[in-house]
Amino acid sequence: MMKRGRFLLGALSGITVVANADHVFGRALADAPLPGLPGAGDRILLLINLQGGNDGLNCVVPHGNPLYYRMRPTLGIAQSDVLAIDANTGFNPQMRALKAMYDKGQVAVVQGVGYPNPDHSHFRSTEIWQTAAPQSYEHTGWLGRYLDDANLPKNNLFNGIALAEVQPEVLVSNEVDVPSIASLRGYGLISDRNALAKRTYTELATDDTLPFASPYLAHVAEIEDHAQRGSEELPKLVAGYKTEASYPATPLGRSLALAAQIAGSRLGTRVLYVQHGSFDTHVSQKETQDRLLGEFSDAIGAFYADLAAHGNDARVLTLTFSEFGRRIAENGSRGTDHGEASPLFAIGGGVKGGLYGVAPDLSDTNMGNVRFTTDFRSVYATVLERWLGRPSQSILAGNFEQLPIIA
Amino acid sequence: MRPAGQLDVMTALSAYRGAWEDRQAAHLLRRAGFGGTPQEIARYAAMSPSGAVASLIHFPGASSFSPPPAVMGRPAMGRPTKDQRREAVADIVALQMWWLNRMLTTPAPLQEKMTFFLHGHFTTAAIEKGVWPDLVLAQNQLLRENALGNLHDLTLALSKDPAMLLYLDNAENNKSHPNENYARELMELFTLGLGNYTEEDVRQSARAFTGWTVDRRTGTFFANPRTHDDGYKTFLTHSGDFDGSDIVDIIYQQRTCERFWSSALLNAFVYNDPEPDLVDEFANVIARNRFELAPSLSVLLQSNVFYSERAYRALVKSPVEFAVGVHKQLGLTQIAVGTPAALRAMGQVLFHPPNVAGWPGGAHWLTSQMLIARDNYIARLVEGREMNESSWAAQLPGDAGKAAREILFTLLQNDATPRAYDQLAAYLGGAGTARGAVYLAMAMPAYQLG
Numbered sequence: 001m002m003k004r005g006r007f008l009l010g011a012l013s014g015i016t017v018v019a020n021a022d023h024v025f026g027r028a029l030a031d032a033p034l035p036g037l038p039g040a041g042d043r044i045l046l047l048i049n050l051q052g053g054n055d056g057l058n059c060v061v062p063h064g065n066p067l068y069y070r071m072r073p074t075l076g077i078a079q080s081d082v083l084a085i086d087a088n089t090g091f092n093p094q095m096r097a098l099k100a101m102y103d104k105g106q107v108a109v110v111q112g113v114g115y116p117n118p119d120h121s122h123f124r125s126t127e128i129w130q131t132a133a134p135q136s137y138e139h140t141g142w143l144g145r146y147l148d149d150a151n152l153p154k155n156n157l158f159n160g161i162a163l164a165e166v167q168p169e170v171l172v173s174n175e176v177d178v179p180s181i182a183s184l185r186g187y188g189l190i191s192d193r194n195a196l197a198k199r200t201y202t203e204l205a206t207d208d209t210l211p212f213a214s215p216y217l218a219h220v221a222e223i224e225d226h227a228q229r230g231s232e233e234l235p236k237l238v239a240g241y242k243t244e245a246s247y248p249a250t251p252l253g254r255s256l257a258l259a260a261q262i263a264g265s266r267l268g269t270r271v272l273y274v275q276h277g278s279f280d281t282h283v284s285q286k287e288t289q290d291r292l293l294g295e296f297s298d299a300i301g302a303f304y305a306d307l308a309a310h311g312n313d314a315r316v317l318t319l320t321f322s323e324f325g326r327r328i329a330e331n332g333s334r335g336t337d338h339g340e341a342s343p344l345f346a347i348g349g350g351v352k353g354g355l356y357g358v359a360p361d362l363s364d365t366n367m368g369n370v371r372f373t374t375d376f377r378s379v380y381a382t383v384l385e386r387w388l389g390r391p392s393q394s395i396l397a398g399n400f401e402q403l404p405i406i407a
Numbered sequence: 408m409r410p411a412g413q414l415d416v417m418t419a420l421s422a423y424r425g426a427w428e429d430r431q432a433a434h435l436l437r438r439a440g441f442g443g444t445p446q447e448i449a450r451y452a453a454m455s456p457s458g459a460v461a462s463l464i465h466f467p468g469a470s471s472f473s474p475p476p477a478v479m480g481r482p483a484m485g486r487p488t489k490d491q492r493r494e495a496v497a498d499i500v501a502l503q504m505w506w507l508n509r510m511l512t513t514p515a516p517l518q519e520k521m522t523f524f525l526h527g528h529f530t531t532a533a534i535e536k537g538v539w540p541d542l543v544l545a546q547n548q549l550l551r552e553n554a555l556g557n558l559h560d561l562t563l564a565l566s567k568d569p570a571m572l573l574y575l576d577n578a579e580n581n582k583s584h585p586n587e588n589y590a591r592e593l594m595e596l597f598t599l600g601l602g603n604y605t606e607e608d609v610r611q612s613a614r615a616f617t618g619w620t621v622d623r624r625t626g627t628f629f630a631n632p633r634t635h636d637d638g639y640k641t642f643l644t645h646s647g648d649f650d651g652s653d654i655v656d657i658i659y660q661q662r663t664c665e666r667f668w669s670s671a672l673l674n675a676f677v678y679n680d681p682e683p684d685l686v687d688e689f690a691n692v693i694a695r696n697r698f699e700l701a702p703s704l705s706v707l708l709q710s711n712v713f714y715s716e717r718a719y720r721a722l723v724k725s726p727v728e729f730a731v732g733v734h735k736q737l738g739l740t741q742i743a744v745g746t747p748a749a750l751r752a753m754g755q756v757l758f759h760p761p762n763v764a765g766w767p768g769g770a771h772w773l774t775s776q777m778l779i780a781r782d783n784y785i786a787r788l789v790e791g792r793e794m795n796e797s798s799w800a801a802q803l804p805g806d807a808g809k810a811a812r813e814i815l816f817t818l819l820q821n822d823a824t825p826r827a828y829d830q831l832a833a834y835l836g837g838a839g840t841a842r843g844a845v846y847l848a849m850a851m852p853a854y855q856l857g
Contacts, residue, residue: 123535127762137596137764139771157775166751167774169761180776189779190786191850197843200834204851207827212853214720215408215678219773220852227775227782282486333486 043350043387044263044270046318047143047170050296051277053122055289056325056342056370057360059095060109064088067362071329075285075336085109085355094294097301098345105353106304106313107345108405110379112357114341114372118324122280122338125323130170132377132396142380143271144173145395146388152176152270157230161262162273163255171273177226181234183254188231202228238265244309245302250295252276256303264310270388279322282335300347307349314349317387317406321376327368328360341372344379350387352407378403408769409680410717416684419712420692427456430820431714437857438676438722439463439708440516442732445799445817460708464555464701466515473508475548476501478540480626498540499533500747503757506547507742510731521554521700522547523727524675526757527765529565529597531574533758542570542626543758558668558698559659562598566651567628569621575763578620580613581634587613592763594658600670603663604643611640615649659698665690668698676704677713678721679769685712720822720856723772726753726781728857733785733849736818738798743788752780778855785849789842800845807836814848822853 058075062068063082082090083099089109091099101107115134119125128134132142140148143160152159162171162180171178181187191197205228208221241261247253255274262269276296281288300318307313325342341360358373365371381392381400393399425431432451436443440463443451451459478498482491513519526547533543546568553561565571566589572578577589590613594604618635621628630650640649645657658664669690673681689707696702707713724732730746730753750756754777760766794800799817803810811831815823835844848854 121535123532124762137762139764139767162776167754167776172771174770177773177775179774187776187779190783191843191846194843196834196838197847200830200839200847201850203830204827204847207824207830208852209824210822210853211824212716212719212822213411214853214856215410216721216723216770216773216856217852219770220723220778220855223773223775223778224850224852227778230775231779283489 042315043389044272044316045143045383045387046259046272046274046316048296048318048320049126049168049170049273049275049277050279050292050320050322051126051275052280052322053125053324053326053338054277054279054292054322054342055281055285055336055339056322057328058285058289059092059293060111060343061090061092062088062359062362063090065362071362073330074334075330089355089359092290092293094290095297098297098347101301101304101347102353106349106351107347107353108351108356108403109343109345109354110356110374110403110405111343111359112341112370112373113321113344113376113379114324114370114374115376116372118340118366118369118372120324120338122323127169129321129323129376130168132380139172140174141168141170141172142395143170143273144176144178146384146390147171147173147176147178147271149395150270150388150390153268156268157226158234158262158267158269160271160273161269163258164273164275168273168275171271177223179226179230181258184235184238184258187234189228192228192232198228234267237267238262241265241310243306245306247302247306248295248298250299252295252299253302256299257306259316260303260306260310260312263307263312263316281326282331282337283333285330285335304348316348317350317383318345318347319379319383320345320347325370328362328365328370329368340366340369342370344376346379346383346405350407352405356403356405374403375400379405382406409682410678410721412717414682414685414712414717416682416688419685420688420706420710422709423456423711423714425711425714428452429816430822431456432459433820434714434719435459435463435708436516437724437728437732438520438713439704440520441510441728442735444735444738447735448820456709456714460705463515463517463708464705466518472513473505475505475544478502478544480541481537481539492534495534495540499543499758502540502544502547503747503750504742504744506757507727507731507746510727511734511742512740517704518551518554521704522551525550525554525561527760528671529561529571530760530763530765531568531570531758532760535574536576537573538570542573546570547758555701555704556699558700559655562593562659563652563655565597566593566616566655567619569626569628572619572621572628577616580617580619581631582614582617582636583634585610585613585617585636589613590616590654593654596764598658598667599661599663600667603661603667608642611642612649612654614638614640615642615654616651619651662690662694665694665698669693672704672707676707677718720853722857723769724855724857725766725768725772726750726755726777727757729753729781729855730784733788736849737788737794737800737845739788739793741793743791743793745787746784749780749784749787753777753784754780773855781855782846782850785846789846794842800841803841803844807832810835810841810844814844818845818848819851819853823848823851827851 061077061082063079064087069076081093084090130141131138147160159176160171160178162168164180165182167180191201205224206221208218238261241264247257259272304313307316321344326336326339330336360370377396377400382402384390384392386406429448429452433448510519575589575592576586580586587609591609595601614636618631637648643657666686670686692706693703811828831844
């Protein structure tokens with residue numbers, strides 16, 4: 001008999017979390033070694049997008065440069081407040097946790113990173129950073145191409161994960177299905193809350209023997225199968241992990257707590273993506289940027305404490321990027337406008353800490369913007385070759401000088 | 408992805424004379440529109456193929472359709488405030504809802520489908536680069552007015568469209584500092600394709616477009632003689648003191664332009680990665696019709712290749728096609744409020760294509776997360792108030808087997824295996840509900856294919 005009521009009500013509520021150590025389209029596969037670099041099979045890259053255009057000069061502050069204070073009469077961070085690295089350079093005062101990690105040699109600061117002919121559109125410049133293609137339009141991201149290239153186990157549903165609501169361009173791949181998981185709670189099929197609907201879905205979703213021959217049919221069936229198995233299995237696979245740090249109650253804190261959980265559950269995941277922002281500080285920059293940098297630093301501090309407690313801190317490399325830095329001179333609204341080159345961070349126990357690249361030259365500018373001195377693809381090439389253990393040339397469409405930032 | 412099997416290029420574009428039933432009518436409505444309601448599919452199935460296509464091509468003129476919402480332009484003075492930007496984003500969402508509703512209820516589905524196709528082809532993204540909602544709407548109306556018009560005329564009109572001029576920086580293109588962005592994309596992505604022009608052609612045509620800008624006071628097109636380079640240019644072997652319209656004219660004399668459009672339309676309406684022979688044949692049709700869309704599409708939509716088994720369900724529905732189609736098939740008359748947000752999760756935001764190359768489509772719509780978003784969207788729709796008692800799905804027969812058959816016929820024109828009937832009937836005969844069964848049918852792989 002059919003009931004006309006709501007088919008989902010009266011069913012199981014939520015996803016049942018059951019620790020199941022044997023169920024592993026992740027776990028067993030994680031041990032498969034990557035060709036090439038010894039130990040690379042265990043490594044994870046976490047990419048953090050500081051979205052909106054992070055002001056590099058108030059993040060890594062050139063506090064020894066009088067020009068900085070002249071061009072930033074209200075926004076300049078007082079020398080006494082800066083968390084100094086040396087006489088010229090220091091961190092924003094909100095980044096105490098990151099500074100502490102820097103002092104332990106776990107943070108590489110790469111200065112002046114950008115690309116030729118900088119684009120000042122958030123949209124286009126974000127795309128350039130994500131596709132690593134400043135001169136063409138690519139439908140795949142640089143990490144998506146890495147996933148295509150890396151010969152990762154095809155039956156692992158979690159080779160890459162975006163901890164985001166929407167798939168970022170950087171993880172768009174031709175071959176590998178990358179789930180976007182903003183939170184475990186939201187990652188699942190509503191119909192799975194009903195046992196009968198779930199069972200029927202599984203049967204119907206894998207029905208790929210149909211009275212027509214679409215070139216996409218088998219692929220849709222495969223991805224529907226991923227969707228259901230993945231959303232059902234992930235909570236179980238990570239359920240055994242015990243968080244060993246107190247994360248800030250911010251969106252980034254929650255994302256990094258999940259990132260540590262995934263890393264610690266050894267699902268074979270190689271790349272993770274998280275977004276933090278918005279750093280688009282045209283107006284009243286100080287309040288916004290200080291808050292966001294503080295949240296970033298605190299979340300990173302907790303993340304690495306958690307990773308370290310599980311012995312994972314040298315397995316996870318965190319790399320930040322932002323679509324551009326900001327104009328050197330502040331504007332009339334105590335903010336800054338879209339600029340060009342800016343610093344980025346590589347963080348973790350596998351990093352050779354220190355200051356890299358060239359400090360921004362505030363007198364020789366590109367129409368008021370910091371000129372780039374390190375091509376962003378040099379950073380990507382370094383991460384691909386020395387961290388993930390893959391050749392970078394085809395992924396980046398060129399050969400780029402590598403940096404000595406990996407221990 | 409190209410379908411398996413062989414193309415018979417000699418007969419590919421000849422008029423189709425095969426079976427004409429619900430299956431073919433639904434196929435036509437999915438491709439030339441956003442799917443059909445059960446009533447529309449039955450109505451088209453009762454026509455002849457040529458009659459059905461004619462009724463799509465020759466649509467009623469100005470309808471009683473609800474006018475678009477009033478939307479804001481760029482604030483006249485200074486940098487927009489956060490509140491103004493928020494308001495602009497809200498306007499874009501209002502425009503998305505307006506357009507989605509129009510897709511759902513228009514008496515001219517092919518006009519709306521072509522507007523949607525052209526939006527993904529001649530891309531412009533909202534709010535970026537000063538493309539405020541008023542300009543977005545104006546461009547959308549321009550695409551709609553030309554949806555079945557002439558591609559040459561439309562390309563020229565878009566070269567003067569304020570949203571386009573701002574989005575691809577031609578507004579900044581002047582004699583002393585030429586900006587090549589528009590000239591390059593015009594050839595690479597809009598009309599010719601890579602490899603069919605040189606870098607020198609880009610530089611020369613960029614000079615021709617100098618001075619084509621937007622009057623910041625009126626927000627309209629303005630050809631500024633003071634910033635226009637009126638010198639001699641050589642472009643695709645032609646020489647003269649060209650301006651932008653000369654460049655467009657020369658582009659539309661190229662065989663590569665005919666082939667480019669042929670390939671774009673075949674990809675959108677027939678199947679992906681069409682054979683070069685088929686591209687050539689349809690390019691001839693486009694050439695004979697001097698880039699007029701109505702007669703060219705009329706040939707395509709009545710052709711053997713369009714109704715061939717190789718073309719059948721050979722495309723992946725885009726999220727917009729999927730969402731509007733779901734409404735149509737469920738008999739819903741208004742787009743559900745959460746649809747723009749759901750479309751974002753499925754990977755497609757109207758007025759915000761991922762880049763100037765538009766939505767890549769095909770397998771790029773198929774990630775597990777995007778499919779979860781599709782499935783959960785239907786789950787919320789069938790559970791929601793929108794599915795009131797007047798929907799056919801609320802009046803299914805009590806017999807589980809009959810109900811399963813009706814669901815699979817109405818939603819999928821029986822593109823299902825006997826196993827699917829059995830599963831659905833078992834679900835309905837157990838503790839399942841009619842709404843649940845409708846959801847399950849729409850979550851089937853076949854339903855994701857257009």
